[in-house]
Amino acid sequence: xxxxxxxxxxxxxxxxxxxxxxxxxxxxxxxxxxxxxxxxxxxxxxxxxxxxxxxxxxxxxxxxxxxxxxxxxxxxxxxxxxxxxxxxxxxxxxxxxxxxxxxxxxxxxxxxxxxxxxxxxxxxxxxxxxxxxxxxxxxxxxxxxxxxxxxxxxxxxxxxxxxxxxxxxxxxxxxxxx
Numbered sequence: 001x002x003x004x005x006x007x008x009x010x011x012x013x014x015x016x017x018x019x020x021x022x023x024x025x026x027x028x029x030x031x032x033x034x035x036x037x038x039x040x041x042x043x044x045x046x047x048x049x050x051x052x053x054x055x056x057x058x059x060x061x062x063x064x065x066x067x068x069x070x071x072x073x074x075x076x077x078x079x080x081x082x083x084x085x086x087x088x089x090x091x092x093x094x095x096x097x098x099x100x101x102x103x104x105x106x107x108x109x110x111x112x113x114x115x116x117x118x119x120x121x122x123x124x125x126x127x128x129x130x131x132x133x134x135x136x137x138x139x140x141x142x143x144x145x146x147x148x149x150x151x152x153x154x155x156x157x158x159x160x161x162x163x164x165x166x167x168x169x170x171x172x173x174x175x176x177x178x
Contacts, residue, residue, distance in 0.1 A: 026064040043089045078132065079131045086136070094177055102138070
């Protein structure tokens with residue numbers, strides 16, 4: 001089961017957070033019909049499900065948004081809330097084993113293959129980083145990106161691990177792409 005929010009529902013949630021969030025925004029990027037390309041969106045689903053089930057407040061406020069293939073549609077949300085941390089999660093062909101997680105530094109973005117986006121991630125990050133304390137891009141190595149509503153077992157296991165790391169404040173445990 002996944003929780004899906006319309007843009008209107010996301011906006012109403014955004015408005016309830018107040019003027020300065022002082023927490024984390026997670027943008028899951030990808031296509032639900034692209035197999036493992038949905039990795040970022042699955043992380044958002046898992047974060048939202050766990051927060052909903054727990055009904056407790058985590059150490060930091062976390063807003064998790066399914067940005068689909070157009071994260072630039074959420075620049076106004078980012079600008080309004082100016083989070084301490086913006087985490088972008090996307091499938092990226094990094095030449096690693098399926099499901100591998102890596103934090104991708106800005107200088108590595110242009111040499112990697114990401115899923116189809118309306119705007120290059122490097123340009124998006126350059127624009128939003130002035131509104132955030134820190135921006136992290138977490139890549140998930142896909143196994144398959146054929147048309148499918150299902151992600152591979154390796155990627156599913158990794159996105160669960162990543163969602164838990166985000167919720168528990170352990171994002172620093174994800175290694176940098178070398």
